[in-house]
Amino acid sequence: MGLYNSSGTCTPCTDSCAVCKDGKSTGCQQCSPGKVLEPSVVANGNAKCVDECAVGDDCAECGITIDGSRYCTRCKDSNMYPLNGVCIPNTQKDAYCTNKANGACTTCSGAAFLMNGGCYTTEHYPGSTICDKQAGGKCEKTKKEYGISDDGKLLECDPTCLGCTAPGPGRCTRCPSDKLLKRASGAATGSCIDPNACVDGYYADGDACLPCATPGCKTCGHASFCTECAGELFVSLDGQSCLGECTGDKVVGEVPGGVRRCWCERGFLPALDRSECVLPTECPPDMPSCAACDTSGRCLLCAASNHNIQTDQRTCAEGCGARASSNQGVCHKNS
Structure with a gap:
């Protein structure tokens, strides 16, 4: 039994009502297990709680259980269909069910979403506990631990x-x-x-x-940038492949900190695009965070070992920001 605010006082809802607007029997917005809301909830926003689905009266199949209550998935009368899990006559068909067959709905209008042979609304229980967003007669985004298949079946x-x-x-x-x-x-x-x-x-x-996109890559900072290869493989100079051996002019294999990588011989540094090894030069005075540059004045090495060359190619800092990723100490804009 739920509670509601009555002039600042918490007051119990009527029996079988888990959430209510007021103390009236028709003021329920969610029922206790074993009870379900009458279809009038779609018009009024609240309704009376009645017994859960039972095969025999209006329903032919009680094929879905939500929060401990059974709901109808197919009505006995072919002129009825389940709305929020309770059989209603065709008088409300056009507003919610656009096509039906054998006492069940096959497509719903934009005012509801299809689920297990019935049309449910996100504004009212139990649809509100299943679906966060509906469009085109389907649930676009489910809530909690639920999912809905392409053909409208509730999935736990x-x-x-x-x-x-x-x-x-x-x-x-x-x-x-x-x-x-x-x-x-x-x-x-x-x-x-x-x-x-x-x-x-x-x-x-x-x-x-x-x-990681690179074959043989053990760890990577981005899909295309490998930081460590598996087994005896070396991370290539450009960080985009794993190699059995390092090749190329002035390129050698080394194992700093236990990570096997291809790097440049002493006195050389990788070019900014990591395509080759080049001789570094002094950086311009306005680039204090860089320890070495190329002949075009672009940074090749940061003064601090834990910094990355930023995307402007002139400064160094920790990390690369939200829109870039590091590859071998160089920040690249994410595609």
Whole structure:
């Protein structure tokens, strides 16, 4: 039994009413388990709670359970259809159900969304607990642990998901704020994982954990930029491939801090695009954060080892900002 505010006093709703507008029997906005709202809720915003679906009276199939209450998915009378899980006559058909067959709705109007043979509204319970946004007769964004399939079937997501396209792991579309959605390249669904589990060929990108694009890459800071290769492979000079050996003029293999990478011989530095090794020169006086430059006055090496060359190619700072990613100490604008 719920409570409502009566002139500043918390007052119990009527029996079987979990949420209510007032103390009247017709003032319910959500029912207790085993009860459902009468269809008049779509017109009034509140209604009376009645017994949940039972096969025999108006309903032929009670095929869906939401928060402990059963709802109708197909009516016995072909001239009726389920609205918010309760059978109603065709007099309200045009407003919510645009096509029906055998006592069930097959398409809904823009005022509702299709779910398990019925039309549900996001403004009223139980549709309000399932769907956050409806459009074109379908639910565009589900709430809580639910998902809705393309053909309008309610799905209980894996417990780790906030939204899904099908039951079970690996079908999540949304995760809690403290998780990342780990998915394959180009995939719309995946699994919800802890951020510290986004390793071994994957990288964190916003609220997603995505695979590194480089074959053989163990860790990467961006899809195209590898920071460590698996096994005995070397990270290439440009950070975009994993190599069995380092080749190229003045290019050698080294293992700083245990990471195998291709780098330049002593006295040389990688060009800004990391395509070759070049002789560095002194930087202009107005570039104090840079330790070495190329002949065009672009920064090749930061004075601080933990800084990155910024996208202006003249300054160094920690990180790269929200719109760029680091590759071998150089910030590149995200595409």
